[in-house]
Amino acid sequence: MSDGDKKGKAPQNNKDEDGKGKKLPPKFASLLLEQNPALKQELANMNKDEAAAILANMDLSQMLTGLSVGGKNQKDMASYKFWQTQPVPAFEDAANKQITQGPIKIIDPEKVPQTPGALIEGFEWCTLDLTNDEELKELYELLNNHYVEDDNAMFRFSYSQSFLHWALMSPGWKKEWHVGVRATKSRKLVASICGVPTELRVRGERIKVTEINFLCIHKKLRSKRLTPVLIKEITRRCYVNGIYQAIYTGGVILPTPISSCRYYHRALDWLKLYEVGFSPLPHGSTKARMITKNHLPSATLTPGLRPMESKDIDAVYDLLERYMRRFDMNQAFTREEIDHWLVYKEQPGKEQVVWSYVVEDPETHKITDFVSFYNLESTVIDHAKHESVHAAYLYYYATETAFSDNKKAFKDRLQLLLNDALICAKKAHFDVFNALTSHDNPLFLEELKFGAGDGQLHFYLYNYRAAPIAGGINDKNLPDESKMGGVGIVML
Ligand code: MYA
Numbered sequence: 001m002s003d004g005d006k007k008g009k010a011p012q013n014n015k016d017e018d019g020k021g022k023k024l025p026p027k028f029a030s031l032l033l034e035q036n037p038a039l040k041q042e043l044a045n046m047n048k049d050e051a052a053a054i055l056a057n058m059d060l061s062q063m064l065t066g067l068s069v070g071g072k073n074q075k076d077m078a079s080y081k082f083w084q085t086q087p088v089p090a091f092e093d094a095a096n097k098q099i100t101q102g103p104i105k106i107i108d109p110e111k112v113p114q115t116p117g118a119l120i121e122g123f124e125w126c127t128l129d130l131t132n133d134e135e136l137k138e139l140y141e142l143l144n145n146h147y148v149e150d151d152n153a154m155f156r157f158s159y160s161q162s163f164l165h166w167a168l169m170s171p172g173w174k175k176e177w178h179v180g181v182r183a184t185k186s187r188k189l190v191a192s193i194c195g196v197p198t199e200l201r202v203r204g205e206r207i208k209v210t211e212i213n214f215l216c217i218h219k220k221l222r223s224k225r226l227t228p229v230l231i232k233e234i235t236r237r238c239y240v241n242g243i244y245q246a247i248y249t250g251g252v253i254l255p256t257p258i259s260s261c262r263y264y265h266r267a268l269d270w271l272k273l274y275e276v277g278f279s280p281l282p283h284g285s286t287k288a289r290m291i292t293k294n295h296l297p298s299a300t301l302t303p304g305l306r307p308m309e310s311k312d313i314d315a316v317y318d319l320l321e322r323y324m325r326r327f328d329m330n331q332a333f334t335r336e337e338i339d340h341w342l343v344y345k346e347q348p349g350k351e352q353v354v355w356s357y358v359v360e361d362p363e364t365h366k367i368t369d370f371v372s373f374y375n376l377e378s379t380v381i382d383h384a385k386h387e388s389v390h391a392a393y394l395y396y397y398a399t400e401t402a403f404s405d406n407k408k409a410f411k412d413r414l415q416l417l418l419n420d421a422l423i424c425a426k427k428a429h430f431d432v433f434n435a436l437t438s439h440d441n442p443l444f445l446e447e448l449k450f451g452a453g454d455g456q457l458h459f460y461l462y463n464y465r466a467a468p469i470a471g472g473i474n475d476k477n478l479p480d481e482s483k484m485g486g487v488g489i490v491m492l
Contacts, residue, residue, distance in 0.1 A: 080255055082228040087463040089256045099467045101205060103244060107463075112239040117232055119181060120224065123190065125233065128178040130168055136161050138189045139180070139214070144379070147216050148251070150455075154277055155378040158388060159214075162350045163376065167213065167492050171336045172197045176237045177210060179230065190218040193230040195238065199332040200247060200489065201325070202466050206332060210238045212248040212462075213492060235462075246462035249491045251455060258461050259329065259469040259487050261436040262477055263453035264445045266422060268392075269431040270294040276380045276389060278432070279451070294449060298427075300420040308356035308370065313339050315367035316358060316398075323398035327439065327488025328469045329459070342372055342396070351375070354395065355424060359417070369413070371397040371421045373433070374492070392425040394418075394435035395490050402440070411443045418444045437472030438487035442479035452478070459487060 077090050084090075087104040116125050130136045140161045149156045159167070168178060173196050181191035195210035212234065217226050238246065265279075270290045273279035281287065308316065317338045324330040333341075342356045352375060359369035372395040377388045401413040425433050435441050435450060436457055444450075456477075459469070470486030472479055 077255055082225075082231075083255050086231075088254075088460070089465050091256050093465070094256050094468050099465055101203065101466045102464070104463050104465050107239055107244045109239070109242065113236055114240070116236065117229060119229060120226065122184055123181050124184050126180040126182050126189075127176055128180045128189075128192070128194075129175060130165065130178055133161075136164060139164060139178075139192055142189050142192055142218065143214060143216055146218050147214070149381070154381055155389065156381060158377045158379045160351055160353070160375075160377065162347075163353050163374075163492075164214075165350075166340075166353045168194055168196060170196045170198070170340050171334065174241060176241070177234065179234050179237065181226070181230070190221055191226060191230060192216050193234045195234055195246070197243065198337070200245075200329065201332050202329050202461070202464070202469075207245050207464060208243055209461075210234075210243050210246045211491065212246050245464045247489070247491070248460050248462070249457050250460070251457065253458060254460060256460075257458035257468075258466060259459040259471040260473070261438045261457050261459070261471040261487055262473050262479075263455040263457065264435050264437065264441070264450035264479070265453050266433040266435070266448060266450040267294045267431075268296070268422065268426045268433055272386060272431050273389070276383055276386050278389060296419075296423050296426050298423070300423050302359050302369070302416050302420050304360045304362045304368075305357055305420055306360060307344075308342060308358045308372070310339070310343055312358050312367055312370075313343065316342065316356075316370050319367060319370060319400065320396060320398045323402055324396075324488050326402065326485060328486045329466075330488030331490075352428075355392070355428065356395075357421070357424060369397075369399040369401075369417050371417050373421060373425060375430070376492075389432060390430045392428070392430040392433045393490075394421070394433065394441070397421075397439070410440075414440060415444045415447055418448055422448065436487075436490075437479045437483075438490070439472075440484055442472050442481050442484055445479050457491075459489075459491070 077084060077092075089104070093099065119125060128135050128139055130139065140159065143164075144156075144158050147157050147159070177195040177197075179193050180189050182188060183190055192214050193212065193216075194214040195212045198209060198211055200207045200209050215227065215230060217230075235246075238244070267273050267279055267290075270279060270293075271287065274281060274287065274290070279290075281290065313335060317333070317335050320333065320338065324333070342354060344352055344354050344356065346352075354372060354374045356370065356372035358367045360366070361368050373392040374395050376391055376393055378391060379388050380386045397414075397417065399410070399413050399417060401410040404410065422433055433450075434453075435445065437445070459471075470483040472483050472486065474480035474483055
């Protein structure tokens with residue numbers, strides 16, 4: 001299944017020591033390519049000789065872990081002209097067994113410049129006022145036309161205005177962290193980078209961070225080294241506010257992911273996904289069989305499942321907090337954040353962004369489980385029949401069964417809960433349900449018929465060093481229960 005969605009491909013994960021350095025016999029190469037769709041696609045875009053030369057020079061570990069061949073990998077840190085100047089770990093550091101966790105650079109607030117750096121001629125900095133519907137619309141339009149696309153330019157993220165409002169005005173948000181670049185003459189918004197404040201726990205250490213997102217440059221201004229200028233400016237604005245660390249994700253490999261997860265996709269409307277080119281028809285199957293395979297019951301199955309309401313905030317906060325602490329890297333939510341991120345507040349004319357459900361024990365009335373997902377459409381570029389794919393993304397969830405010693409009961413409960421989330425998403429007319437290999441997701445992905453995507457999501461920390469964190473996948477890039485317990489954060 002093609003990713004068609006989140007931030008690119010090019011996975012980077014644990015090295016397969018056995019395969020390191022060994023060249024591949026050609027007959028295995030084609031077999032392994034089937035297991036590594038991202039690489040297959042990358043080679044397909046090259047001419048035959050170039051692809052053959054690259055294949056011949058790849059070692060087994062690169063193939064198995066799906067490392068990108070597109071010029072950059074962890075072997076050529078020196079080619080990251082900008083990133084090598086930043087307080088981020090070098091690729092070699094990830095292999096160091098004795099990492100001392102903590103900030104890389106201590107920032108002296110006195111030395112932080114009080115004004116922005118220079119921009120290319122004809123452009124100027126702006127701070128977006130997203131409480132103003134006109135400016136929110138400008139950001140929406142920039143992203144809608146120029147944000148993340150899949151490698152074949154078939155799909156592009158389409159974050160709705162309600163989504164941007166929700167994602168960028170969370171508790172403690174700062175207007176200064178909604179950075180834009182305008183063309184001086186036309187006033188047109190041509191680039192953005194945004195952040196919101198939150199707190200992370202990394203192996204028990206609490207860190208105040210900015211979550212960076214929505215880095216976007218107009219297609220006509222690409223490859224002009226504007227990205228480093230945008231990153232330096234938002235960094236300056238964070239430093240000015242006393243925040244010295246950040247978290248961000250992306251599909252591209254930069255120095256150096258703290259973790260990498262893989263995307264999985266559960267078809268809810270298989271035929272539509274097939275028609276838009278998102279899902280292939282597997283060899284030897286038929287459309288009718290695929291539709292039957294992906295069929296879901298019309299009613300949910302967990303007794304006591306109902307939409308989350310404001311009155312559930314304390315119970316969800318308590319459950320989620322205990323649940324999240326089980327992961328090496330997780331978000332330390334406040335009660336206010338639970339309210340903001342999880343409780344849907346209906347507003348006339350605004351589309352729903354988040355769907356949250358709780359399970360209330362019919363006898364004790366205790367909240368025993370909770371599950372949520374958010375709504376992120378993708379535009380289908382130049383398609384005669386379909387304009388967009390409605391994708392639900394798994395958001396936070398938690399269950400009391402995680403704290404029992406009964407692993408099977410935990411797994412069964414998660415499968416029941418997540419199957420109900422699929423049913424709810426189907427009822428809400430979503431076409432596909434996406435999830436990463438983060439959290440406890442390897443306990444249900446394959447059982448609930450999620451298919452492997454060709455997208456990988458890398459997690460990065462800025463100005464913070466920590467030992468690598470498991471992303472729920474093994475060396476074959478497949479979900480693995482023994483690799484869980486690492487990533488406990490969802491980035492939008
Ligand atoms: S991820 C989503 C990123 N956005 C898109 O993919 C949208 C579509 N693409 C574009 O708009 C452009 O292609 C972008 C690059 C803007 C991506 N993250 O300007 P350039 C490096 C970080 O000539 P362009 C998200 O939003 C690249 O390696 N760096 O390139 C999270 C090279 O550096 P180096 C990236 O293609 C963002 C340099 O930029 C990325 O015209 C987190 C080239 O610049 C990327 N996704 O534009 C940002 N892509 O020479 C970091 C390329 O070293 C935040 N590059 O290889 C860091 C924390 C800051 C706050 C700190 C507070 C304490």
